[in-house]
Amino acid sequence: MLRIHFSSGDLARTRIAEEPDPLWETVLSLQQLREKSREPVLDGWRRRRCARGGRALRTLSPLMPSRGYFPDFLTPAEGSGGLESGIDAVLSTPRRQLCGELELLADHNPLPSEVRRLAEGETGALRRLGRALRDYHASVLEPGWRDIASRIEGDRRHRTETQCRLGTEEMLRSFAPLMGWQSPVLCADYPVERDVHLQGRGLLLVPSYFCRRTPVALLDETLWPVLVYPARPLCSDTPAAPSARLAPLLGHTRAAVLQALQTPRTTSELARCTGVSVSSASEHATVLRRAGLVASTRQRHHVRHTLTQLGDHLLTGVQLGRIPPPSASRHHGRA
Incomplete structure (x- = not known):
């Protein structure tokens, strides 16, 4: 937490x-790329698989593992001013910071000799890092930057x-x-x-x-x-979020509580996640449990809440099935 x-x-x-940060998008997209994300921007890159992108990946991948820590110097505040401002700040990172952050990265990830040269502040290694950041942006991000x-x-x-x-x-x-x-x-x-x-x-x-x-x-x-x-998906090309669809039925807070329980949570965790008091979270969970949408189990001093199958289907919009066809005397065909 x-x-x-x-x-x-x-x-x-x-x-x-105020603006997209190209260096944060670089790090996070590279992580998604290795996770086989179905993002359209990355799908296009996989189809092209150009040499520039391949070279950039070999340079950047050891610095940006798909899980866990990556160095702070790769996402400086100056990145909000654009790609070149961000790269200039990366290449101007003090040697002491480079060394400390790359040592921390090495604690959990084997690093190639190129990264060790980077930790020493070697000019050539820094230039190659700058070139890789530019090439990756040009081959992966720039074609889909409008989206x-x-x-x-x-x-x-x-x-x-x-x-x-x-x-x-x-x-x-x-x-x-x-x-x-x-x-x-x-x-x-x-x-x-x-x-x-x-x-x-x-x-x-x-x-x-x-x-x-x-x-x-x-x-x-x-x-x-x-x-x-x-960032929230755009409403124009994405279905409404479950909490938005369910808010008129359940109320905004209760819809948020239901959506938060896609991950099982204790009452305290549920309160923190949805921004309500513990007593309010407990009350909402009780109402949802009585409706058959949530199941609650006591674990020592805590109560843990999870979605039922009905609650999960309500969130995802999956139909549980249809009521059998009505007799000739009834006028409504669906529940």
Whole structure:
């Protein structure tokens, strides 16, 4: 679980990134590429499989494992200003930071000699890294950049409009069930237990086309706090999210609770994920359980909630079957 702790000053300094960040998209798309993601942008790259893309992959892959840690210097804040600004910042990384972050990467991943030369700040290795970042962007991201930027802009507009009309706290609540806001803490599922204290610096929220499952934060807490999260699919080309479809039936909070239970959760985890109190989460879970949508089991001092088959089908829109054909005296053919 990731917990980001806010003060009132942090709320005033929290904002959404104004432009797509090409370096974050580089790292996250490369991870998706190795996971056989069905993203259209990556499907096009697989079909072309050009030599430039292959060389870039050989250089970048050891630095960007598909799971776990990757170095913070690969996604500098300057990346929000465009690809060249970001690459210039990467190549200007202090040698001490290069060495420290690549040593941390080596703790869990065997690294080739090229990466060791990079850790030493060798000029040639840095130039090859810069060239690989440019080539990867040109061969993988640039052909589909319009779609990438369009989705990110749609999400950014939605969040900023919510923030302008209703305030930062309501904007943070809009992330449910991906993240839960329970003042003064923003929580999200995360591979490790981690607490981040903003200490008056605020938070930069970066929507990403390729981010999946959980948000991503920088490891080095001396850097400006950044949280990268999956951008919402555009309404024009994607069916409405289950919580949006079910909100008129269940209410917004209860629909968010139901969607959050696609992952089994305790009552406390459910409260953090959806941004409600523990008592409110328990009440919503009880109503959903009585409706046959949720099952609850006690495990020592906790109650764990999971979707039933009926609840899962309601979320995914799968039909459970049809009622037998009516007799001639009835007028309605479906339930």
